[in-house]
Amino acid sequence: DQQVKQNSPSLSVQEGRISILNCDYTNSMFDYFLWYKKYPAEGPTFLISISSIKDKNEDGRFTVFLNKSAKHLSLHIVPSQPGDSAVYFCAARPPYSGTYKYIFGTGTRLKVLA
C-alpha cells in the first residue's frame, strides 16, 4: 500500500510566524519528495524537493525536513507572508520508478493572516 497523506486540510498562521505543513507516507522506500504550492484555478508551482538520502533542504524561506524513521515530511515557511496563502501538496516517488509514479497528497490549505 503506497499512500501519501496530508492529515490537516487547513492551517491558519499569523503573518511573520512559522508555517509548518506536514505530510506522512506509508512506503519507507520512497526515494524522492516534492512540495508544490497551488493558488485557486491555477496549476501547482514547484517549491522544493528532497532526496531520501538527505534530512533537510533549504531554499530561501522554505525548508523541507525528512524524518525517514517516522515516514514524515514537513515544509517550514519562515517568515510566513500573506502571499503564501495557498494549497500545498506533497508528493512522493516509489523507488526505482519513473517520474510518472509520483503519488500526491490531498493538500493543506494555508491561510496567512495579516
Place this chain on the structure above:
Amino acid sequence: DGGITQSPKYLFRKEGQNVTLSCEQNLNHDAMYWYRQDPGQGLRLIYYSQIVNDFQKGDIAEGYSVSREKKESFPLTVTSAQKNPTAFYLCASSPTGTGNTIYFGEGSWLTVV
C-alpha cells in the same frame, strides 16, 4: 518565457460530446503527463508519455485518449465514455521520464452540462 500552456482555461461540454484539451510546452522536455484533480483528492495520473510517438495509461485512463506526435504537444481527449468528466485537468512535463521534478501547466476546468 519557457513554460507549459494549456487551453482552453474553461470549457463547457454537453453530455455525449468529446472534447480535446490542448497542452504545449517549450521547455524541451521529453516527458509529458496529464493529471486530474477532484475536490479532496490528490492528483491522479491519466496518461503519460516519455517520448514522442509513445504514451502509456496511467491510473485512470478509461474514457480518455491522447496523442504525442510532436515533442512539444500532448493533447488530451475526454470522450463520452468518461463517466465523470467534470474536473480540473493538469498537464505537466519533466526533462525526462526518470528525472526528479514535474512542472505543471495552469490547468483546464472542464464542466459537463
